[in-house]
Each structure stands twice: as C-alpha cells, then as structure tokens.
Amino acid sequence: MAAKASLFFSPSECFLTTRLCKLFPTTQKPCFPSPSSSSITLINVLNADAVYTKLPPRLRNARQEQERDAISLLNERIRREHAKRDHSPLRPSMDSEEADKYIQLVKEQQQRGLQKLKSDRARQGAPHDAAQPTFSYKVDPYTLRSGDYVVHRKVGIGRFVGIKFDVPKDSKEPIEYVFIEYADGMAKLPVKQASRLLYRYNLPNETKRPRTLSKLSDTSAWERRRMKGKVAVQKMVVDLMELYLHRLKQKRPPYPKTPAMAEFASQFPFEPTPDQKQAFSDVERDLTESKNPMDRLICGDVGFGKTEVALRAIFCVVSAGKQAMVLAPTIVLAKQHFDVISERFSRYPNIRVGLLSRFQTKSEKEEYLSMIKDGRVDIIVGTHSLLGNRVEYNNLGLLVVDEEQRFGVKQKERIASFKTSVDVLTLSATPIPRTLYLALTGFRDASLISTPPPERVPIRTHLSAYSKDKVISAIKHELDRGGRVFYVLPRIKGLEDVMEFLELAFPHVEIAIAHGKQYSKQLEETMERFARGDIRILICTNIVESGLDIQDANTIIIQDVQQFGLAQLYQLRGRVGRTDKEAHAHLFYPDKSLLSDHALERLAALEECCELGQGFQLAERDMAIRGFGNIFGEQQTGDVGNVGIDLFFEMLFESLSKVDEHRVISVPYPAMELDININPHLPSEYINHLENPMQIINSAEKAAEKDIFNLMQFTENLRRQYGKEPYSMEILLKKLYVRRMAADLGISSIYASGKMVGMKTNMSKKVFKLITDSATSDIHQNSLIFEDGQIKAELLLELPKEQLLNWIFQCLAELYSSLPTLIKY
Template sequence: TEELQIIKRPRREEEYLPRIPVVDWTELEEGDYVVHKEYGIGRYLGVRTVENILGTREYLLLEYRDGNKIYVPVDRVDRVHKYIGSTEGIQLNSLRGTAWTRQKSKVNKEVKALISDLSNLYGSREVTSGIPLTGDSEMEKGFRDSFPYVETEDQQKAVQEVMEDLQSTKPMDRLISGDAGYGKTEVALRAAFRTVVSGKQVAVMVPTTVLARQHYENFERRLNPFGIRVEILDRYRTDVQRNKLLKKLKKGEVDVVVGTHSLLSKEVGFADLGLVVVDEEQLFGVLQKEHFKKLRLQVNVLSMSATPIPRTLYMSLSGLRDLSIISTPPAGRTSPEIYVGQINDRLIRTAVLRETNRGGQTIFVHNRVTELQELLSRLRDLLPEVKIDVAHGQMNKTAFERTIRDFYLGELDMLLCTTIIESGVDVPNANTLIVDDSHRYGLAQLYQLRGRVGRSNRRAFSYFLYDPKRLSDPSRERLKALKE
C-alpha cells in the first residue's frame, strides 16, 4: 500500500524555529537506509514532485516494511537521519506496529542510565588517588635521545604536561590534539616508556588493523632496544597465538600491547595496567573509550586526535579532560597544496605522473566498493605506465594485507582504496592524494584524508574532486573550508 502522509502543522510556534538538517538530502543515494524520527528505519527512494492541496512540492520518498511508503517534505528533512550503523541483517520498520516507539523508549532509558554511569565514573575518578609514575630520569634521557627528529616546542610542552600528569596522584585524562603527522605518537611513546619503567603495563587502542600494525612496528622499533616487550593483538593472530598472548598479558610478561577493539574483549586481562592510549579517538564510541576507566579507576588515559569529536572537545574545554595542542609542524614540513575542482581525467593523469616521476606514490580514494574494479580498469587504461592495485575492507584479509604491504614497501605506484585509508596508513613516500566524489564526505573525514600525505619533507598535493551536478551548498561550504 502506498500512503501519502503529510506531516501536520505543529501547534507550538517554536516548532517553526530554523533547524539544522541532520542529513543533506542532495547527498543521499537511492537505496540508502535512513531513520525517520517518527517511523524508524526506512529506505530512501529519491525525491518526488507531488501536487496536492498545498500546491506542487518536493518530497523525499521513504519505503518501509511491506512496501509501505511515506513522503516527507524536503523542508522537514530535519526529521530524517542517514542510517550510520552496520547494514548487515538490517530490517525496515513497519508503519503499523509499535516496535519503533518501544525501541526509542528503550534507548532513552539506556542513554539516561549511561549518563548516570558516566557521571558516577568521572566523579569517582576525581576523588580517586592515582599511583604516581616517576620513571627513571637517566633511562628517559636515553629514550629521548633515540628520537631521530628534532622536537617542536609544542611537542616538548605536550610531553612535559603528560609527564606531570603521570607523576600526579590524580589519574590522567588528557587529549592530545594536533594535525596528522605533527608528532602525537611520539608523545604517546614517551608516556608509554615512563609507564613501563615505573612497573606498569600499557594498552594502545586504535580503530583499524592497518593502523594497529603500523603502531606495533613503530612502538617495537623504539621500545625494544630498551628491553620493553611489545605485542600486537589483532585479527591476524591464530587462536593459539591469541591465547598465548592473553596468558602473557595476565602474567605481566608483556609490557605494551597494541590492538583494535579486540582489546575491549572480556577475556583480555592485565597484570597491572597503568596507561591506555586511544589513537584516532573520534572513531570510538563512548562506551568503548570509557571501558578501561571502569576496569580500573586509577588507570591513566591519553587520547589522540586530529579532529576530536564535539563531546571530547567540550570535555576538554570544560575542564573534565586536560588538553594539549600540537599546532607546530615538524622542521621542514609544509602543509599539502590543496586543489578543489571538477573530476577531470587529464588532471588525474598529470597529478599521478608528476608524483611517479619524482619517485613518489599516489593514494586514490573512492568510497563505493561496487565501483572499484571498474574504476581500477579505467585508471589502468588512463595510466598504463603506473603500477596500480586496489584495497578495501570487504577484500579477503590476506589479499588486503598484501596490497597494503606492497604499497608500504614501494612496490606499487598508486593505491586505489576506500576511506579505510583514513586512519593509519602512514607512507612518507606517498605525497599525492586524489579524492573522488569529495562532495560526499564530511569535513572531519576530508581533514583526516588530507593528513595521509605530507608526512615527509617533500611537497605534498591533495586533490579533492567532485561532480558539479551533485554539488550541494553544504558540500561546497565544506570543500571551501578545507581549502581555507
């Protein structure tokens, strides 16, 4: 049945106050899942022009269970959110049942309980005495001297603030905010070193397997010469390796463990956890980030992000969380040259060949997995002299890791990938980035992608390309903000 439902005129005058839409309907693709405030999860079928007693108006057409449909006026799009959860096994809501109302009520109760929980947790941490970690000044000097670069003033200040937190009796809760490649990881390494030298363990939690592997290699390279035992817990571990590692963690035979969400598993236990480092904290949920604090009230927490979420930023500005900002680029580093423009094959060819001819590599981002193979063929035809391969999260994990490894080792000139690259592939030799359909991304995502290049002393170039037919005003503003 197709039902035309016009949302009634609200009685209260304040309902007419201007609202900020949660979704820009011009960026929705037909078939995308959306959530309507009153009706729940539906499927977006496009925009329809309808004539009725109100005249000719444009409506978003949403489909629900049993083929029922509703029309939402485009000026009331504030009632519609883009669905952002996993679509695996997702079911459309029914317009006739009360399941959505019950679900909303349940979530409201859970949110209230979570707020109460967090309030108690932060209150407890405020009055809990932590264990001061004083480290060993002689060993720390040796570790500091092993840093192969010159520290910036901001880095030094951030390290000093973190060290003061660690030797305080109050549990640390600090956010390090700084652009990609500005040296946040080195601050975390100094904190980890002091923690281990003080007899405690460190957990480093990151959002992707690729980033976990890179952090593991980085931490092991820096810490291993000082006798610090570093391990990684990720999906590539066999059950035997995993169980062996978990036992060593509980016995205190591992000093630093790097991992993804798997570190949050109930079976992961520590002999004496002293510090948790959360990298790319904006990609973790509230419960995930607070897990370790619940586990042990005295644990020190160091979060890192180039684009902290509003909640984290608010907590920092309101004093609930301490904030260190690294705003100075490393010596010799320059920001990437940014170009925003229409998709153009000639531009793509020129940009890639310029990078390849100077011995560098290119990252090409396209976020629709179903189109990647076709795009790969097109790019290979456009650039026959360039070695290109593809990587995305739905690939076989062995093939994915091999492709990423080949790119990391310089065996590929160009990597075609989804935004899985957004967090963590640190390839100093990759200094040209091309983002296809850049109008589809949020500002934080665009900013993170921009940080994938320009991580060496070589001039970097970022191209954000768009289809002019699909460029909405909000998209234009985002790209303008990025360029500025």
C-alpha cells in the first residue's frame, strides 16, 4: 500500500494519487489475467493480439489507432531513419573532449588538403576566385548545349535553351543573356550572372531527366528540394564523423615494427612509385603506431600497384602471429590473389596461405574450415563465402577487401562489423577525384595511388565501327608478338558466334569462352589456362572487369562498346597494358548511325583519355559519384537526383568545411526541466490491469533517462503487453518523450507563459536554423524564432495544458528529425 502511494512518475511531475492507489492495494489481484511472468520486466513480449483482447472494452481502442498514434509515428520515423543510416548497434554518444580534439584534427588536415589543392590549381593556372577558392562547381554557360539541364541555386532546375544578345531595359547596348526554360516560362539571365549562379544538373556524359522542371512563379517546391539535398549531405558528413569517432574508441595494441618487415619489403622486385611509398608508410603507421584498428582505403587506378600495399600489411600482421583474410569479389580474382600471395610469401614456409573456394569438395572445405579455426592457415583468401557464419577464425587480425563496392548489401554489413575488431584495408580501383579526396582528408583514412609504375606505356585506344577485318588484324598483331587477347562482349548471348568466327579466322589458336554463368570449376580452369598462355584468345563478358592481372594479355577488343558504362570501360581497358609493352584497346560500335550524339561523345572521351591515370582527371565527376560509394556508402548517392550533381558537391564541400559548426551538446536528462504542470490520473482499470504499476512507471523513467531508443522500446513493449494505453498514460509517456528529445537537442528547460512557449537551449543560432530549415512541417518551422539562447513560439491562443504538451511533443518530434544532421555530444 505504502509502495503504491509513493508511486511517482517523477518527483516533480505526474504521480498517481493516493486516492487512486488506495483502490488497488498491492495485495489485490489484478482484475485482468496477468502476464505469465510474476514480475513485470516489460522485456517479456507477449502476443499482442492475445493480450489486446484481455483489455476491458472501455480501454479497447481501435486497432488502427493503436498503431498510428503520435508516439508510434515518431518511433517508426526514428527507427526508419536509424536503419537507413547505420546497421550497427546504436553508437554511444561521444565524449565531448575527444570529439572536439578530433574535429580540430580534421579541420587542420582539411586545411592542409585545401592548401594543397590551391597550390595545385595555382600551378595549373586555374582562375582564382577568392569567395569560392576551391570548390566552385558552377558551370561556364558557354560550355552548355541546348537541352542540357541546369540548376539555378535560387530558382531550381530548368533546361538551357541558348545564349542570345538582347537589350537590357535601362540601356541601349545589347548584352548576352542565357535563356532557360522552366515549367511555367522562360527566364533570361545576363551571362555574367549566370556563370555565378548556374550548375549543371547531370554528369558530363549523362542525360538523366529530372523528375520535374521548377517553376519560376513558385520557388517553394525547389526550396524544399534543395533543403532535402542539404540535409542529406549533412547527414552523410555527420555519419562519417560519428563512424570515425566510434572507431577511435576501439583499441588494440600496435603491431611490433620488426626488421623482418624491412626484409620482406626489400624483396619487392620493383622500385616503388612515390605514391606507393606513401601508401606503404601510411599503412605501416596505422599498424605499428596507432592504437586504433586501421580502416584505410587504398584508392588507385587499375594496375597501379595496390596489391603490394596489402601484401606488406599482411606480412606485418601475420608475422605477429595473427591471421589475415583477403576477400575478393569473384573467384577468379580470389584465385589470382592466392597465386600472387603464395608466390610473394614463398620464402616463408611458416606462413601458410589457403584458398577457400566453392570449387572445393565438401570434405576439402571442411578441412579448410578446421585449419582456419585451429590457426593452421595464416592467410585465407576467398570470396564472400569467407564471411559466412561457418567460418571461425583462430586469431583474425587483418581483413583485406578488394573492390568492396562489388559486394552485396548483406556482405558489406558483415564487412562493417569486422571493422570494429580487426584492422581493415580496402582496395579500390574506382578513382576518387582529387578534390573530393583532399576535402575529405581527415574524415576518412585513405591513400591515393595516382601515379603509374614507371615505364608503363599508355594504352592505345582505337574507336571505330565494327569490321571483321579490323578485328582479325588487331588479334593477329597481338598473337604475332606472342601475346594474348581479351575479346569482351556485353552479353553471354553472342559469345558463341564470336567463337565460331574466330575459330575460322585462327584455326590453330586455342580459344575459350568465359562468363559468370559457367560452372565454376570450368571457369577457374579456363582462366588459369589463359593466365598460363595455353589459351591465347579469351572471349568473355565483363567478368574480367576488375583486378585481373595477366601481363602478356595486351590487346583487348570490346564489341558493342556503347552498351558499357564509362567507368566499366575504363576498368576493362585497364586489364591490358600492365607491363612495359604497348597495349591496345579496340572499341567497336555497331554502326555510327545507330549511336546517339551523346554516346559518341562519351566514347570519344575515352579514346582521347589514353594517358595513364587519366581516369582521375577525365571523368572526374563521372567517376566521383562511384568513388563516393567508397567513402559514404552507395544509398546516399540517390540524394544527388534532388539537386543535381554539382550543387550536391558544392553542398558537400560546404558541409565538410563547416562540420565544427553543426554540433549539438545534449543536456543530461535529469537536468532537463519541463515546467508545465500536468499530472494526469491514470484510470483505475488500467492501473489494475498493469501487473506492477510502480515498477512500470519507474522503468519508463529509467528508459527515458537512458536514451530515446530505450524509451521507444519501453513504449512498444508496454503496448505489446497491455495494449494501447489510455489517454492519460499517453500523456505521461509524451512527457517522457518531450524531456528526452529536449535533452538530446540541448534544450535545458521548457516553460509556457500565456501564449508563449519558451525553450532554453545551448544550441547556436546556426544549428537552430539548420534544424528548423530541415523540419518537414511548416507549422513549427514558421512559428519558431531564436532569441537570447531560447527557442520561442507565439501560439495563437493559450492552450489547455494537455493540448500544450501535445503541441510541444509535435514540435520537438519535428525538430528531432534533424538530429542526424548534427554531431551529437
């Protein structure tokens, strides 16, 4: 009885009156069947339907209502948002000192990166604009072609029509105007102004149509779209920061730096390029000096020598007694890595290398798995099968991932889960544009290998309409000098026809077909025979796209080239020219008349870009979007469509360089004061229905104190167990939500004075602007102002207390949705 009487919701807030509690002394059995467990832990999840029917009719709400009330909607939204961002468990909030130090570090590194970029530009003689020194992505109107989609920062997306002279109103001198078509009319802009305000919507080689053109007469839709883009960018940057900070919390002892490492390095048969040297030393530092597990991206053009970086990392880890796993996207590449590693480690009989492949018989596989488990194999190479639950490691220290972007979502999640416990080195041949790379320095550990090994000769690229004679002479040229030929088609269908034709043309030459649908063993054998030189011509699909390193294959023929993407072609072409021999890439299209102007232009760009390493320059933006995936994950790239590629990039750079401004310092939950006196009485039937009301209310308070996810879980469990709560309980829960959300948003107190609602906060005006801008509802967006460290709202009338609480709940829920765009302390 005494216990019931002291059933406070929180000391200063709602409590169940003693009058109410008197009705339900502790000894009294509840009127409704109690859950099977004697103590209510609320973790106990019962069948919602079963429990629901046990509620008295008066408390039985419509089922739909139960699902769709404001709390459920908020819970759903937070979960959705969370699932989109992160698959790992909730990250704990950051230690502010640690985070500050990191942000400082990022800023300094970024500054150095930007400095470098500026001097690069100065050297290249690029014009210098003081306001936008480095990241201006605006378009030169003279480079636009009629029909190109453009983005005006203030008005939105339109279609470029042309540039024409016209006489301005207040002058007689004609000047040049840019004409842009919008959904509801034509706009003309003086060229000078246009070059300050216009961006391209698409990548240089893309002709993607925007969903709609913007309206000149109503820019609000564009405003919302732009804000959505900005918020998406902001979230990406915050995610990246949080991930990094989270990783800084993981510790492991640094690996010893041993003379054996230097000896291993000295066995590399080539003189490393300066970029390779930098990458070696970056990785060595990560492993032997840092106390945090490495998560480094090695980004280098095809064939520029990333593998050696991985080999040295493997040596360091394995010679310290740990295991290393090398993950490749295809079995062919896994086999190639296995061969290269076995060869490079052949002088170290104690280091055992294994290949786990689906070609192995069941018993071979079992044997491998047990070797991995007992630590009888030190370097394990394979495809995603290595990520399966059945693979148990003895002492895994390093994970090398080749071409991570080619793995599936589930596999990437699994890779991410490794990152917290082991060192991870990711190799990628998708170039990240230098601009992006430098702007990101500090956010993501990456080493860029942008110079080719010496004596590489540029690949000679020939683009022409398909002709059998040309094909024959290209192949003949390669076979005559003892080399091998890749013949690539976009589809499996058609490989046989090519085979027939080539068998006729080269009757004494060994030719084979390879594609991904082949029986794996057969595919592996074919690839091996091609690598050995037993097969001289390999007719294949783009299964050979990335990573294959066959030094004597120096001619690649690509038929129906228009069906490949630029990045894909770039990768395919990189299969040849991997030594000092001159290599040839013959790109054939069926008939010029069948190709669009755009397709032709795109192909011409590839033909022109035969200089080595030009993937980094040529298709900078084209590639950027893919390189992006390496850094941010791919789903976000979808946000680009909202605002167009260039504005998106500009926003990204803006957001990266202002990362320190966008942080919110949460207030400890107990210190958050909600100065609105509502103490709703719970109906007796409900109280009676709850197994142990006092414990439940205490648990609610504890859950809210912990974090929003605990509170959400609490509410959901409560509803599962007892059905939708009556209104007064909902109000109690909303008070908890309000305090929790306010605390997270850095709001220390909320009070009402007449029609005015005030929220005292530590957030800056900039942060206030960001969160209100990103709010989806105009109601709260427009009614809030920021004044003297307070968020204030003037309501139309003074609301009764419960309605006021509902208003505050909705308002905070709205502001809360922008939390992922902020760095939280």
